[in-house]
Amino acid sequence: xADVTIxxxxxxxSNGTIVEQNLxxxxxxxxxxxxxxxxxxxNANRDAAWTVDRSQIQRGSLSKGKTEGGTLSLDxxxxxxxxxxxxxxxxxxxxxxxxxxxxxxIPGCSITFYVPFPVSFVALSWHLxxxxxxxxxxxxxxxxxxxxxxxxxxxxxxxxxRVDRRLLDVPAKNFDDDNMIGSxxxxxxxxxxxxxxxxxxxxxxxASLRIAVDPGYNATAGGTYKYPTISSQTHCRVRVRxxxxxxxx
Amino acid sequence: MAEISxxxxxxxxxxxxxxxxxxxxxxxxxxxxAINSLDTDALAxxxxxxxxxxxxxxxxxxLGQAAVANAYTFGNTPYPGTWATIDSxxxxxxxxALEQSLGATYNLASGQAQGVFVMADLYVGRIWRGTGSFxxxxxxxFRIQAYxxxxxxxxGRTHRFVAAAIYSGAAASNDREIDVKVPIxxxxxxxxxxxxxxxxxxxxxxxxxxxxxAATAVSLKACYLTALVLQSxxx
Numbered sequence: 287x288a289d290v291t292i293x294x295x296x297x298x299x300s301n302g303t304i305v306e307q308n309l310x311x312x313x314x315x316x317x318x319x320x321x322x323x324x325x326x327x328x329n330a331n332r333d334a335a336w337t338v339d340r341s342q343i344q345r346g347s348l349s350k351g352k353t354e355g356g357t358l359s360l361d362x363x364x365x366x367x368x369x370x371x372x373x374x375x376x377x378x379x380x381x382x383x384x385x386x387x388x389x390x391x392i393p394g395c396s397i398t399f400y401v402p403f404p405v406s407f408v409a410l411s412w413h414l415x416x417x418x419x420x421x422x423x424x425x426x427x428x429x430x431x432x433x434x435x436x437x438x439x440x441x442x443x444x445x446x447x448r449v450d451r452r453l454l455d456v457p458a459k460n461f462d463d464d465n466m467i468g469s470x471x472x473x474x475x476x477x478x479x480x481x482x483x484x485x486x487x488x489x490x491x492x493a494s495l496r497i498a499v500d501p502g503y504n505a506t507a508g509g510t511y512k513y514p515t516i517s518s519q520t521h522c523r524v525r526v527r528x529x530x531x532x533x534x535x
Numbered sequence: 536m537a538e539i540s541x542x543x544x545x546x547x548x549x550x551x552x553x554x555x556x557x558x559x560x561x562x563x564x565x566x567x568x569a570i571n572s573l574d575t576d577a578l579a580x581x582x583x584x585x586x587x588x589x590x591x592x593x594x595x596x597x598l599g600q601a602a603v604a605n606a607y608t609f610g611n612t613p614y615p616g617t618w619a620t621i622d623s624x625x626x627x628x629x630x631x632a633l634e635q636s637l638g639a640t641y642n643l644a645s646g647q648a649q650g651v652f653v654m655a656d657l658y659v660g661r662i663w664r665g666t667g668s669f670x671x672x673x674x675x676x677f678r679i680q681a682y683x684x685x686x687x688x689x690x691g692r693t694h695r696f697v698a699a700a701i702y703s704g705a706a707a708s709n710d711r712e713i714d715v716k717v718p719i720x721x722x723x724x725x726x727x728x729x730x731x732x733x734x735x736x737x738x739x740x741x742x743x744x745x746x747x748x749a750a751t752a753v754s755l756k757a758c759y760l761t762a763l764v765l766q767s768x769x770x
Binding site: 289290291292293294295296297298305308320322323327328330331332333334336338339341342343344345347348349403406407409411451452453454455456457472473474475476477479481534535 | 551552553555556559560561565566567570571572573574575578580581582583584585587588590591592595597599601654656711712713714715716718720757759761763
């Protein structure tokens with residue numbers, strides 16, 4: 287919009303109607319009468335000598351954020367995920383949904399927040415430190431686990447729904463002298479921008495890293511698994527972690 | 536000029552066009568003058584909310600790639616001399632580059648934006664040699680570059696390195712994925728780019744081989760790049 291321009295009254299034509307219209311003449315922009323003060327004022331009416339100050343802005347109207355975190359180590363064993371397996375986790379459709387239900391939210395790496403009005407986006411950021419371990423012989427065949435076996439997988443979920451490809455596979459540690467890959471822990475510093483639709487609508491939202499631990503090597507060659515006959519051989523420890531969100535108007 | 540100081544019409548003062556205009560539109564204390572130059576004191580604390588103000592983020596953009604199809608090799612992208620922009624089709628190229636246009640050219644010294652916040656999440660799958668045994672110091676390097684309108688500028692502090700750090704030579708190790716995440720976070724400022732301008736961001740890769748073996752290779756899993764142009768000045 288623009289500055290108000292109140293019409294000048296010509297000599298000899300002043301009357302009640304003109305005076306009244308100078309005071310109140312509603313238009314779409316309100317720029318022809320004092321009616322402009324009824325919600326039409328904008329930056330054009332600001333004196334150029336000053337700029338908007340922080341004190342004049344409502345708290346939380348431009349951005350808002352929070353961080354959650356935890357330092358207590360959390361142990362997850364395969365027994366807690368009795369039917370979770372990589373094949374179905376990557377299978378899509380119903381199989382994937384079935385696996386999603388088995389993931390467990392990691393406390394300290396999950397967050398619930400309120401979006402006060404539809405925003406441009408919500409920026410999520412997290413960090414997590416995790417390590418996994420297992421016995422070398424994890425199936426009934428007596429064989430070691432196959433190459434690239436993933437004992438634990440951590441995924442991002444937003445509003446309870448898996449976010450594709452935002453995952454960390456946690457390799458096993460120290461299971462073979464000749465195969466020392468993974469003899470260190472894994473750190474994951476990640477980010478995700480939630481944009482559009484219901485993801486940024488007004489209301490409560492959740493974001494969380496969730497973990498699943500393979501209860502045992504699901505041999506593709508068939509045969510029974512050690513689990514559940516005996517306890518699962520796999521274990522993942524989640525150490526220090528945090529998650530934060532920042533939303534922007 | 537801020538507050539409205541209405542000059543009362545005196546007893547027996549004529550109600551004329553001039554006297555009215557003086558109060559409505561022409562005089563120093565006219566309503567029009569006051570409304571068009573609102574002083575800061577005219578605003579109550581907390582007057583403005585999201586319905587009045589523009590976003591602090593002038594631009595946001597990002598892209599992601601699924602697992603990169605073809606590995607990068609020391610033969611084609613040897614560190615430190617040769618770098619390649621990460622491509623969804625890997626070393627073969629012709630896929631989607633991990634490169635984000637900012638939609639405009641921003642002068643980070645004189646414009647509204649004085650910083651571009653960049654977040655890159657890179658995921659290393661395997662580091663290996665196609666032939667022969669590799670060494671523990673075989674690895675991969677990443678960096679972020681910013682385009683200033685005429686050339687790509689290295690952002691030195693964004694260099695990251697990952698070594699295989701694997702017990703050397705074992706065949707089993709050679710086939711293992713190391714699954715290492717490589718995060719890069721940086722705020723690109725005027726001093727980072729020649730001419731103070733920036734219009735695009737990208738992520739590059741180079742393969743490190745301790746013995747300069749052309750067979751040293753690196754595979755990538757899903758990678759992401761996000762850029763936020765932040766409003767930093769008031770205009």
